[in-house]
Amino acid sequence: MPEINQTKEKASLTEHYLEVLEKLIASKSIFAQAVGLAETAAYLKEVFEDAGAEVTVDESYAAPFILAQFKSSRPEAKHIIFYNHYDTQPADADQVWQSDPFQLTFRNGYMYGRGVDDDKGHITARLTAVVAYLKKHRDLPAHITxxxxxxxxxxxxxxxxxxxxxxxxxxxxxxxxxxxxxxxxENQIEISGGTKGIVTFNAEVKSAKVDSHSKFGAIFDSATWYLLNALSSLRAADGRILVDGIYEDIIQPSQHELDLVAEHAHIDLESLRELYDLSLPTLAKTQEDLKRRLFFEPALTIEGLSSGYLGQGVKTIIPAQASAKLEVRLVPGMDPHKVLGLIEKQLAKNGYNQVQLTYTLGEKGYRSDMTAPAIQNVINIADRFSQEGVAVLPTTAGTGPMHQVFEALQVPIVAFGIGNPDSRDHGSDENVKMTDYETHIKMIEELIASYD
Structure with missing residues (x-):
């Protein structure tokens, strides 16, 4: 096939799967709101079957699970797995978007839409690469799932x-x-392995049967003050978690892991202040402190607080109830249930045994071995697509189910993709750069070819 025709065919293929991405973005699939999961899974089944995959959609549990398998004819073929997810965060009225979040929009070389980076755009880019390779070679050198x-x-x-x-x-x-x-x-492709874990939980206090008149404020304690004081007792002013035993199980990073983060984590306090328009002082004071905290230490965060009257005008009451949603970002060695138990014990020790904690979600943390041969192969491939070099990190500051996937499959895990430092995952105007999307397609093709 002449080169010009191959180029046209590849462009047409990319356009086709951008149309697929457009439909995926429009298909709301939000687990937290029980919206659109079955419909989106059914559409993905159709898309992958059209591409020639053997597809299984299992609806045994709340969220359908999809396996799409492209099989090589070679008896000695190795196996590559792509892990992705088709659920997204909501895009509700609390976020201000420049365009409809559930409509794929193109502006100034970027694509916008909920899930375009996290994670639907990765599905279509990788599928484009697999189909492009098959069109050229008619067979795969490795099984791909x-x-x-x-x-x-x-x-x-x-x-x-x-x-x-x-x-x-x-x-x-x-x-x-x-x-x-x-x-x-720094315009470097980031190759990372590992994620932080998490435990999320609710905290609730009931101080009375009903709200009382605020004239009793001098003699009645309120659920609000009680909860605020209880939560304040769990964290020092510098952000350190004041819970006995919480740091004891942490698997400390190796010197190699510390060196990788020191060299390749291109993140600094001033850029973060500018990016997020921060108005409060940061907990980290130095670059070294920032990187250690972000990649290798746990953090306690209050996600939200609720208590009392917040409507128009004034309502002079002492609230009888107060609640909060909290999380602890975990690092390897920390168990979500154990961490919550330690927090519960600490609250009782601090004199706040009326705070009721309820576990909601939890995942353990994990760090990849970046010296694994299969991961080194990815790093070498990325270097050919990254003129400014490659940034190699043993973990990220985000959270995902990498620990449970590794425990189940015992496979080297590496992450790279189509995002940028301001892709705004989970926020408004989630975006990816078109050139990064196209580069990822080429990288995946090269990865497949490396198994030939």
Whole structure:
């Protein structure tokens, strides 16, 4: 086939899967709101079957699980797995978008839409690469499996059950490519492995049967003050968690892991202040402190608070109820249930035993071995597509089910993708740069070709 025709065919293929991406963005699939999961899974089944894959959609649990398998004819073929998720965060009225979040929009070389980076755009880019390779070569040098779940944004509920159920189709893989990644602010492709874990929980206080008149404020304690004081007792002013035993199980980073982050984590306090327009002082004071905290230490965060009257005018009451949503970002070695138990004990020790804690979600943290041969192969490929060099990180500051996937499959896991430092995952105007999307397609093609 002449080169000009190959180029036209590839452009047409990319355009076709951008149309698929447009439909995926329009298909709301939000686990937290129980919206559109079955419909989106059914559409993905159709798309992958049209591409020639053997597709399984399993609806045994709350979020359908999808396996799409492209099989090589070679008896000695190795196995590559792509892990992705088709659920997204909501895009509700609390976020201001320049365009409809559920309509794929193109502006100034960028694509915008909920899920365009996290994570639907990665699905279509990788599928484009597989189909492009097949059109050129008619066969694959490796078996390729797309494993797609629908509850990643809610701590991957039931994923471990699906992994156990389909272990025979997923074990003995050579490499697992994780959901996403970025090109950093230095214009380097970031190759990372590992994620932080998390435990999320609710805290609630009831101080009386009903709200009371605020004239009793001098003698009645309120649920609001009680909860605020209780939560304040769990964290020092510098952000350190004041919970006995919480740091004891942490697996400390190796010197190699510390060196990788020191060299390749291109993140600094001034850029973060500018990016997020921060008005409060940062907890980290130095670059070294920032990187250690962000990549290798846990953090306690209040996600939201609710108590009393916040309507128009004034209502002079002492609230009888107060609640909060909290999280602890975990690092390897920390167990979500154990951490919550330690917090509960600490609150009682501090004199706040009327705070009721309820576990909501949890995942353990994980760090990849970046010296694994299959991961080194990815790094070498990325170097050919990254003129400014490649940034290699043993972990990220985000959270995902990487620990449970590794525990189930025992496969080297590496992440890279189509994002940028301001892709705004989970926020308004989520975006990817078109050139990064196209580069990812080429990189995946090269990855497949490296198994020939």
């Amino acid at each position: 797309f494993m797609m779940e629908g509850a990643e944004e809610s701590a991957s509920v039931d994923l471990e059950k699906y992994l156990a159920k389909y272990a025979d189709k997923l074990t003995d893989a050579d490499l697992l490519v994780w959901e996403q990644g970025i090109r950093n602010k």
